[in-house]
Amino acid sequence: xxxxxxxxxxRAGLETxxxxxxxxxTAVSEQIGHGFxxxxxxxxxxxxxxxxxxTADAEGAPLSAGQLSKLMGVSAPAVTYLVERMIEAGHLQxxxxxxDRRRVHLSYTDQGMFVASGxxxxxxxxxRAALAALPDADLAAAHRVxxxxxxxxxxxxxxxxxxxxAPE
Numbered sequence: 001x002x003x004x005x006x007x008x009x010x011r012a013g014l015e016t017x018x019x020x021x022x023x024x025x026t027a028v029s030e031q032i033g034h035g036f037x038x039x040x041x042x043x044x045x046x047x048x049x050x051x052x053x054x055t056a057d058a059e060g061a062p063l064s065a066g067q068l069s070k071l072m073g074v075s076a077p078a079v080t081y082l083v084e085r086m087i088e089a090g091h092l093q094x095x096x097x098x099x100d101r102r103r104v105h106l107s108y109t110d111q112g113m114f115v116a117s118g119x120x121x122x123x124x125x126x127x128r129a130a131l132a133a134l135p136d137a138d139l140a141a142a143h144r145v146x147x148x149x150x151x152x153x154x155x156x157x158x159x160x161x162x163x164x165x166a167p168e
Contacts, residue, residue, distance in 0.1 A: 036119050049082055053106050062105035
């Protein structure tokens with residue numbers, strides 16, 4: 001896996017290498033997402049929505065349709081249409097918020113999880129195999145890097161102007 005990688009030894013070079021690696025990871029992840037969408041008769045935005053819902057669920061912060069609209073940068077009517085399609089296709093469901101019955105969150109259905117697991121299971125196996133040779137300390141460091149970069153990206157996104165607003 002990493003035999004052909006010759007990372008820089010100085011900090012600036014390492015930061016550049018990490019930025020490049022994250023761009024490459026993003027690009028190939030998008031390709032895989034398009035493959036999942038094609039194999040399941042979904043549109044690319046459908047897959048993006050599913051990823052946002054899955055990420056929010058994994059982080060213990062399920063999304064409402066309004067939150068999904070903001071994350072995707074699309075209008076509320078467009079997200080409503082998308083969510084309705086995803087519910088009809090059996091991928092998503094609306095689940096009442098246990099603390100406020102007036103609110104609903106989006107969640108995968110069992111069928112949606114089954115479809116996603118069938119497609120992404122082999123990817124998970126390859127990922128685990130790729131990481132198997134790395135020592136725990138390296139994995140812990142990589143996790144810290146990814147958490148930090150993800151937080152920085154989310155902060156940057158939160159500061160972007162809303163669609164139709166002029167930048168400050």
